[in-house]
Amino acid sequence: MIVEAFDNAWHILRRWAEVGHEYFLFEHRERVPEPRPVPREDLPPDAVCGLDYFLVPALAPPAHGDNPDPGRPLTPAEILLATAIAEGWEPEEETMNAER
Secondary structure, three states, rough: OOHHHHHHHHHHHHHHHHHHOOOEEEEEOOOOOEEOOOOOHOOOOOEEEOOOEEEOOOOOOOEOOEEOOOOOOOOHHHHHHHHHHHHOOOOOOOHHHHOO
């Protein structure tokens, strides 16, 4: 299940990058925070990268399966996004298709 969540996380991150999203954050609505892409201008001025928001990484095309680089350590953003997916979160359609 977690392997599938990472595969889905890489797919979502690639798609967010393709449509122009640069950052995402987690909204604390329920037990598992919900990821949401956010434009730079909507970030609070005192927000800390890696704590309050995360960069959408530029992932290399996958060499094997969906993993962009099997030798690279996973980032906190990938781990948190995969965890949200494993807990049942799914991206909203407009975040996957709307160009920024």
